[in-house]
């Protein structure tokens with residue numbers, strides 16, 4: 001299917017692709033279903049241990065019978081009966097109330113009534129908060145993917161620059177990159193024509209607000225029969241909202257949908273940004289979450305969708321809330337579990353002749369090879385000591401989580417192989433998209449297990465994964481040391497080694513292969529470095545775990561200045577951060593080039609000195625000073641008067657306020673000024689910049705390079721204020737050529 | 738370092754069977770309560786059970802406080818992250834798996850019921866139910882139950898009403914002090930004349946080492962072999 005519309009009457013309209021358009025099928029008999037069971041305490045209360053042991057019963061309990069009588073005949077309820085299903089992965093099917101609702105909206109209304117009937121926590125509801133299209137696919141066993149063997153999808157993109165707002169904004173709208181019209185009226189007419197001519201299946205909008213804005217403008221300017229969808233009108237699915245969850249304030253923008261077409265909101269999509277439409281469609285197929293819902297879904301939601309499908313295969317219902325508590329455990333065990341992944345603190349400084357080895361998809365592979373799943377860890381039926389350091393048992397029976405992640409791990413490595421092989425650029429792009437969408441699911445599956453509010457998450461799983469990861473890394477360290485290698489750093493799934501002095505070394509690839517066999521998880525040889533430098537933390541002498549840079553042995557530095565190509569790998573320093581202005585990035589890149597060539601802090605500082613001189617002479621194009629920040633929350637929620645806040649306020653002042661998820665771009669013009677005067681937005685006329693502020697940024701970027709060899713900001717400034725350029729003559733020819 | 742000059746004995750309030758509400762108006766957070774918990778473990782008839790809903794059950798502080806790490810095997814912790822999980826955990830305290838505790842601690846009892854995902858109409862009911870569950874724990878096991886709340890307000894009034902004892906913990910110039918809300922009992926933990934800073938970890942470590950010795954329980958340096966305490 002392509003998409004599904006839900007009418008308040010309860011009718012459901014199902015759209016599917018045909019070779020020249022779409023078919024529209026109306027289902028008036030579709031009734032979404034939820035289930036109700038007894039109180040939480042039956043599962044997890046007094047008798048609760050590793051395995052829930054609810055009391056035996058044949059039919060409905062008395063309180064469920066009461067509830068049935070209460071709900072029977074209500075408008076929202078079409079049918080209500082007794083049906084047996086499993087409430088958890090570790091319990092047998094039990095008779096529950098099955099309620100067929102009049103519409104998707106009625107499901108939540110019924111669940112709320114159940115919650116209010118009788119005392120609090122008297123009932124457990126299941127299959128309540130599934131998104132409508134996903135639910136429809138599950139309950140009618142409809143494939144979530146559009147059938148692209150029929151034809152490929154047609155897309156139309158409508159964009160307004162983020163800083164344009166107000167009634168005039170529509171004059172700046174583009175259709176697939178081309179200006180639509182000089183006036184709002186012309187724009188609406190052009191959009192209307194483009195939609196009719198192109199008949200798109202997917203409309204990508206820069207912000208979902210465009211949907212009501214276009215309809216309103218069509219009204220105002222009397223554009224007859226204006227439509228975006230394949231049937232009249234549009235629906236607001238969710239209003240803009242602020243919510244508090246575990247102390248974090250979150251925002252979700254309003255969502256709109258139109259009949260017969262998928263709307264993708266560029267300001268509210270993770271996967272479309274990361275993987276494009278091909279990657280999204282690939283994931284729709286794997287996760288079974290329809291395209292429109294996948295477009296705004298978080299990684300957790302996609303993972304949950306997969307888990308829900310796996311649960312359904314086992315006749316397990318989807319709990320409405322995270323009821324399952326963690327088990328009581330000795331503080332000693334908790335203490336061991338809280339240690340997190342193992343890291344070997346890096347020795348700050350430059351290390352010569354370093355090799356990096358990485359475990360491939362470590363966490364997902366641990367889950368798969370160690371059979372980790374919410375129902376297998378501390379299973380209650382096996383009395384074995386399986387998890388290193390914690391003593392938890394892992395069930396002999398196969399867990400469901402490995403069956404969810406296994407196919408993703410395999411698909412990703414298959415796609416990686418295909419990327420290696422293919423010579424077709426279009427094909428490679430498609431494969432890259434698919435691979436990156438899957439990557440996000442795999443890298444997040446571990447953290448998600450630890451979210452106690454995740455539907456199928458479980459803390460003991462999270463702890464077990466961590467314990468295995470620690471064990472595996474320590475085993476690898478021992479094996480490498482036995483083979484004559486010294487471990488200079490290790491973090492989560494990566495290890496850096498260098499030959500141990502006065503020892504013979506066994507071949508690294510051979511050792512890695514042995515470790516792979518022993519651990520059951522492939523340890524890949526990543527690359528050789530001429531040198532690697534581990535940085536200290538900003539305000540301490542100890543090594544920062546994730547700040548380092550190194551020169552790859554087999555890559556030459558590009559000839560053109562200020563780029564590093566693949567020759568220098570950096571992590572955690574300014575050049576890696578998206579907010580860093582290009583100019584600062586270039587200063588750092590140049591510093592790294594000179595460092596590689598000379599290892600001389602003086603030579604690096606001389607480069608910095610010359611750069612600062614041109615900065616002070618106003619020779620830097622303000623465009624290269626633009627700071628690019630993703631807005632993470634609404635202005636009111638920022639607690640400090642940061643530059644980003646100043647920029648956001650300035651944008652609001654200009655009538656172009658931004659929502660979380662959008663990007664704000666600005667130049668610092670006077671950091672000491674007040675409020676909105678500190679910055680200029682990138683689209684404004686910028687004639688000056690704050691020299692001192694950018695000089696400091698450049699010095700910090702250079703400090704990142706030199707701190708590992710003992711030159712901090714103080715040393716750098718001292719050197720800069722010295723009058724002689726000691727190394728200029730010595731190195732200028734090489735660095736300036 | 739200062740032990741030889743110590744004038745007064747190190748005191749912690751005697752906990753009676755039943756609910757004891759402890760209000761800690763200080764940055765120290767859970768430390769005084771953890772100290773009360775460990776003190777009961779030293780006295781030694783059974784293990785301690787701790788249900789945390791306040792997000793404070795990091796074991797780091799407990800490990801630092803314990804005069805001997807083996808005590809960590811005798812403190813059983815479970816954290817509730819949702820109101821429903823907390824409710825289940827409180828129920829479990831009277832279940833088959835919890836045998837002869839020496840003390841039960843519930844921190845931040847009200848916190849999760851204030852969360853937005855709990856319907857407002859239910860919040861008060863659930864809190865009252867939680868208090869009743871704790872009262873049952875005290876009755877069934879015949880032990881002291883120490884409770885803390887995240888805020889002292891109208892919402893937690895039922896807790897004040899239900900508690901047999903209401904201790905207020907405060908820093909004073911003479912040292913930290915537990916005061917009975919009724920005003921008649923006062924426990925000055927440890928006189929500060931010899932220069933201890935009561936908010937430091939070192940201070941509480943000192944207090945607990947003394948308490949452990951008083952109960953003839955193990956402290957670091959005295960035990961040479963490992964094993965259960």
Ligand SMILES: [Zn+2]
Nearest residue numbers: 379381382395
């Ligand atoms: Zn088992």
